[in-house]
Amino acid sequence: MERMERLQEKARQLTDKPGVYLMKDNMGEVIYVGKAKRLKNRVSSYFRKNSSHNEKVRKMVSNVQDFDFIVTDSEFEALVLECSLIKQYDPKYNILLKDDKGYHYIKISSDPYPKITSEKQHTGTGTFIGPYTSSMAVKQTVNEVNKVFRLPTCTRKFNFQRNTRPCLNYYIKQCAGICLGKISEKEYQETIRQAVDYIKGGSTQSIEKLTKEMEQASEQLDFERAIRIRDRIQAIQKISEDQKVILGNQKQIDVIAMAQNGTTVCFSLLKFRHGKMVDKSDFIFDDVYDPIEVRNDFISRYYTSHPDFPKIVLTDEVNIDQSLLTDYLTKLAGYKVEIQVPQRGENRKLVQMAMSNAAEQLSYKVKRSGRAIAALDELSRLLGLSSTPEIIEAYDISNLGDSGIVGGMVVFENGQPKKSDYRKFAIHSTNTRDDYGSMREMLERRFSRYQTEQGESSFGRLPDLILLDGGKGHVAAVKEIFQKYGIEVPYFGMVKDDKHRTRAIAKEGGEISIAAYKSAFHLLTRIQDEVHRYTISYQRNVRKKTMLEMEITRVKGIGEKKALAILRHFKTKTALYNATVEELCQVAKIKPETARELQLFLEQLK
Template sequence: MFDFEYHLKMLPDKPGVYIMKNDVGTVIYVGKAKILKNRVRQYFQNSKNHSEKVKKMVKVISEFEYIVTDSEIEALILECNLIKKYKPKYNILLKDDKEYPYVKITSNEDFPRIIIARKKIKDGAKYFGPYPQYSKVKEIILLIKKIFPLRTCKKTIKEENEGGVKTRPCLNYHIGLCKAPCSFYVSKEEYLKTVQNVVDLLSGKDKSIKKQLEKSMYEASENLEFEKAASLRDKILAVDKVSENQKIIFGNFENEDYINIYRDDKDSCIQVFFVRNGKVIGREHFIFEDTVETDKSKIITDFIKRFYGGTAFVPKIILVPFIDDKELIENWLSLRKESRVEIRIPKKGDKLRLMQMIEKNAKISLEQFKLKYIIEKDTNENTLKELMKALNLEDMPERIESYDISNIQGVDSVGSMVVFENGRPKNNDYRRFKIKTVDGPNDYDSMKEILDRRFSHGLKEIESVKSHNLNYSLGKFCVFPDLILMDGGIGQVNAAKNILKRYNLNIPIAGMVKDDKHRTRGLIYNGEEISLKGYDRVMKLITRIQDEVHRFAITYHRSLRGKRMLHSVLEDIPNIGSSRRKELLKQFGSIENIKKATYDELILTPSINNKAAESLIEYFKKSKGGD
């Protein structure tokens, strides 16, 4: 249950990227913001200015998250990277899969041009970028031309003394955007100095350029040349905009992971940024509680061992603020990757600044986690108090168990039990049951069976726990619920009551009922329907529990059905044992592919001999593709 009001209040006054998700966690929109707090809030305010597309999108947003950056341009670049990764439904205009454009200086020419390039090739030219949008590159080139006029035309120009042909200058010269080398209004030496200034500016060496412009501006002001001073001021502003740092994209990087940590007085958060081909394609954070007494270097080291011990991909370079046993960890990672892996500790430059940005995000993630936990705890407690009031219960239902049955015409009938403690799902206590004593589609008797098994096992465990003086948490069934919710009406409730009566258990039981449109309507309790009108939070909790128990039952049912189908097809074929079944599925991926396979294809499968291949072909030929 995502609390929009709370999360909107917690948005920072910083630039960044926001990520909108629907009710199944799919990313549906990625956007950038100069100030996250202002931009994201606009979506959830009533506004006639919202387009139909935005109105439609807002209706299906179930949650959002964000990444803080150091500047708006970083947010823009990161936004493009994430859009390319997620391909969100509502980012239609940015769904192209083209390369990011570059600013290209054709330094392989006598009078170099400044142009836009879609690809970086080895042609002797200088490339800067890539940049997030074509329009952004056009803007940068226009800003540069206002500071240092360079040509953009396709003319082949040579010096006059080398036989160059003089031509008329174009409009760009007359509006101050070109020095007209085509008309020999500028020498090659002077022009190349301008080119070098542009290269320095795009390379981040802007301090000397800015200093010189400022000196000229003050001189013009002292000489009362205010127009010239204003023009120089505009050039200084353009320099600032062009030279804005871009830590989100790096031109010379390969596959790298950046890892940093933030720790408060109790807990820690590790943030990982994934850089692929110089682009940040995503991030992930991990919360570690009660780490105040653990050295941060050890936390990072242990994290790397756990994280890369279970992941399929190990990058070539991992950057961290500090680490223990660096050489040992490098060797271990190199063995896993089967090629050299380096662990580096950035000391200066863009890499260090990116690490600092990651630490900021780790700090925000940890703060948000703690505040979210506190608010969720309070919200869940109030919700359970409202549920207690609605059902007139004596105690607050801190532990709720819910049950459901799933089958198709009585085949592969299964039962599920999900557990919510303090308003949150407790996945470790989920249980599933394969119906053993009931034939056919009899949900009531099936429910009696799983409840009987659940509570009989629970009572036996309680006796064992007491006799051995053990902790109740060690048992699978010995912790009993404060409230049982059945996925159904009065029939399911009565079935549960009969089982509890058999074991002399006094646990409140309610049934979750749905309307004609299959939406949660209310609860059946003590023989009557309890309306939950006015109990919005309780209704959300009940709906969530009902959806979860149904999902868990359906998942198990499909699993059993899949196994049964495999049995009916493969286990009944002569000369096909368990090892050959595994090899066939490994080789072909599915039963349908095995059916379509030729004799020559089958015989190439490990452990499949002539006799086994003939048995397969004969079986599927007789069944005509059926099971």
């Protein structure tokens, strides 16, 4: 029995209960772990003939020699078990949560007058605090503590020679001026101790400790020391306020958002603790074909290996398994963890911040601008697409009365015009103003070319999204063309306002307002303006050629057919004006004297 038949037969014998399945290669290694509400349906889907699997699944299935399964009592138990098995086996075809972080440390040097710095490695002498996985948190903490306690950040060695001039930090009150020799080593060591307490205990504990020390200094009548401590307390309070992000009463929040470019996605995770952002992590995955599935996988697997649980997780997608993931995170944390998808307010702004970070990080990976990624990602969400469109085709019609009807197609790839793939259409099916009929003709010719030229030209592949310059009438008019050729590319209309600006997206049965989606709005406006410009430019050229053709027929011996042949051959006025008598005779099959008369006529038109 062949491999696929054997696997199909084994899958047909599975139960309809929830559970986990483990795909294995010819060496018995687990290469994929998945969960299912119904094991039989899910596992059987991998081994069906003519299944519409994406490239990643096809590769995985081609390497499967056998599979195991574990039945569970609920989908929740299946999720828990799936995450545990993925952590155990680290399967090749599951997403791997590896970010670009190493370990980072806070170093207190061993000098008589120590400095506090951020370090990537635990090397050299001194005291190290850490390790930390977040370089951002380390650098932010070091910057804060140096400002609060006015510690030196320069490269000077303090030998206290006379006539030492302090640096700028002293004059702007960000350094106590150790180089001036006015602070004793004992006093400085006390300041370092307070700074370390601040690093280890945070601002709240540090303030409490410093307040007690200030009160004790006052009781001992050491007012100078009390004033210095008071100033440090005020500095801590001020910098804490400056670092706060507006979170209301919500203190422990993680914000997760995703940006996508084709089959590459980036997750950005922002951590807020005690009213301020303390960490940011980015994770990039290739070969992603199902954004909803990868979001669910990311959230569940991230917290399996990163047990710093917030009280609230904010995310950017409403279609995730919100209830299931909430139960799972609550079980892991030991207390209630909520998953929210905010649509407005301050929490929505935090999600947008994470989305922007994800787009910028992904831009480095795919060498595109973060703005283009954000716009395409927002457009994908707005239109409810299964993935971010990489190739977009847009169509428009232009006519001059009942003559000179033309169409234009422009192509945007990764949010940028791809002019080499632009195409012009001279409309033949109608001699009257019929935008619907003209749009149908354009798409029918385009899809016909696709069927005959697959892989041979730019027409030999389909776009990810088609946009029509027009409203729901245009969308309805072309539906039969999509059905006739079996084309499943999503298509929408671009609706203009009375000032010729894109105001909405048309679909069957209504419109989608785009005013609130700035990135998508600007991209759609740019596409609509470009397809309109291109089509109008083509229509004007056709009109000019038509007028020139009519002018040429005034020359004796040149009729409409010969005039058309001349214009088709020479294409531009410049080429025509520079044509020799011999070229004109050969192209139009006219006598030399007729060609010379044409040359004289063209001289008069210059």
